[in-house]
Amino acid sequence: MEVDQLRYFLRVAERGNFTRAAEELLISQPALSRSIQKLEEELGQPVFERKTRSVALTEAGKLLQSRAQQVLTLIADTKAEISDDGQSGQIRVGAIPTIAPFFLPDLLRQFSTEFPKASLIVQEDTTDHLLKRCTQGEIDLAIIALPVPAKYLEVEELFEEELLLVLPPDHPLVDKPHIRLNDIKSYPFVLLDEAHCLSDNIVSFCRQRSFHPVAVEQTSQLAMVQELVSLSHGISMIPQMARRLDKTDRRVYRSISGNSPTRKIAAVWNPYRFQSRLLLEFRKRLHEYSQIQCSLK
Numbered sequence: 001m002e003v004d005q006l007r008y009f010l011r012v013a014e015r016g017n018f019t020r021a022a023e024e025l026l027i028s029q030p031a032l033s034r035s036i037q038k039l040e041e042e043l044g045q046p047v048f049e050r051k052t053r054s055v056a057l058t059e060a061g062k063l064l065q066s067r068a069q070q071v072l073t074l075i076a077d078t079k080a081e082i083s084d085d086g087q088s089g090q091i092r093v094g095a096i097p098t099i100a101p102f103f104l105p106d107l108l109r110q111f112s113t114e115f116p117k118a119s120l121i122v123q124e125d126t127t128d129h130l131l132k133r134c135t136q137g138e139i140d141l142a143i144i145a146l147p148v149p150a151k152y153l154e155v156e157e158l159f160e161e162e163l164l165l166v167l168p169p170d171h172p173l174v175d176k177p178h179i180r181l182n183d184i185k186s187y188p189f190v191l192l193d194e195a196h197c198l199s200d201n202i203v204s205f206c207r208q209r210s211f212h213p214v215a216v217e218q219t220s221q222l223a224m225v226q227e228l229v230s231l232s233h234g235i236s237m238i239p240q241m242a243r244r245l246d247k248t249d250r251r252v253y254r255s256i257s258g259n260s261p262t263r264k265i266a267a268v269w270n271p272y273r274f275q276s277r278l279l280l281e282f283r284k285r286l287h288e289y290s291q292i293q294c295s296l297k
Contacts (some may be wrong), residue, residue: 003075005039006068008032009047013065016054073137077274086277088117093282094130094142095122098198098222099265102241103143107289111282118278126195130268137273141283145197146264154271156283158290163202163237163261164253166229171252173235178257181209188216190225190234198222198263202237205261226251237261244296265290 012021012032022029040046047061057065083089095104100122108120123130123139130142131150148155165179173179173187191199191213199218206213216234219225225236230250238246243253267286269275 001039001042003072005035006072008035009039010065010068010072012036012048012055013057013061016056018055069136073273076137080276081274084276084278086281087115089276089278090119090121091141091279091282092121092123092139094133094139095124096127096130096144096197097124098192098196098239098242099143099145100124102239102245103265103293107286110289111285114285115278115281118282127197134268134270137270140269140273140279141286142268143286144266144268145201146266148266148268150268152270152272153268156267156287158265158267158287159294160262160264161240161293162255163205163239163263164243165256166226166236166238166243167252167254168230168232168235169250169252170232171235173254174252179254180257181206181211184235184256185211188234189213190217190219190228190236191215192222192225193218193220195220198239201263202261239263240296241293 008021008025008027011025012018015021015024018029018032018036022032025032036048040048043060043064045060046058047064048055049058080089093104104122108122112118112120123133125133127144127148130139130144131148131153133139134142134153135150143158146155146157165173165184167174173183176183189202191202193199199215203213217228219228222238222242226238226242226246228234229236230248238253246253267283269283
């Protein structure tokens with residue numbers, strides 16, 4: 001039984017499809033199929049139940065999945081611990097799309113300058129996928145918005161930021177001295193689709209105040225939300241970090257008076273995985289950088 005066989009098996013199990021797994025592993029589908037077949041021959045029973053366009057784990061496959069994850073984790077941690085010099089190595093950072101492009105670039109540049117031998121890999125994904133990857137050891141740390149629906153992960157709250165109301169320049173609320181929640185109830189919203197937790201933050205804030213925002217359009221990118229607002233398709237709420245990078249005059253940002261909506265940003269990692277000295281240094285810089293973000297408006 002070879003390490004690559006276990007790695008290939010886990011990718012097929014995760015994707016539920018040989019074609020997609022082969023594409024991601026950068027090998028041919030016949031080569032992947034042969035590898036899994038040799039694994040099944042060695043075990044003496046099938047690990048996948050083949051269907052027309054997908055596969056499902058058999059009972060033997062479920063057991064192998066658990067053990068294979070443990071084996072690969074142990075190998076990766078052993079290699080990392082042996083080669084840990086505090087200066088070189090790879091750090092895999094995950095972040096949700098409403099954080100990654102607005103928060104990470106300066107932090108990554110600063111860290112790369114201080115640790116030029118380090119390799120930083122950034123993966124952008126939804127909260128659920130990042131938590132799963134963090135649990136399984138596919139990434140070392142994830143930066144997400146609270147709450148965190150996962151057990152056995154360490155969570156450090158980094159900072160809290162305001163969600164700002166964004167309006168087209170000709171919107172009737174632009175000239176209003178103080179905008180309250182009641183003022184926006186009758187206006188349609190442009191929101192991210194349901195895969196993004198920012199929409200949950202916004203809807204939850206409104207619901208707690210007996211108001212459910214009506215979304216006329218949903219999109220998968222925050223930049224598109226901003227553009228649709230500029231085109232008067234609706235209004236929305238945008239994180240402070242995204243507003244700071246928006247230099248256009250085609251949108252107007254305002255705070256909501258009273259109890260303004262906010263979101264809490266946190267770092268998440270698996271405490272049962274080996275924590276290299278380089279990763280600990282990154283976490284330290286992340287904490288320091290986050291304190292700076294707290295002071296920015």
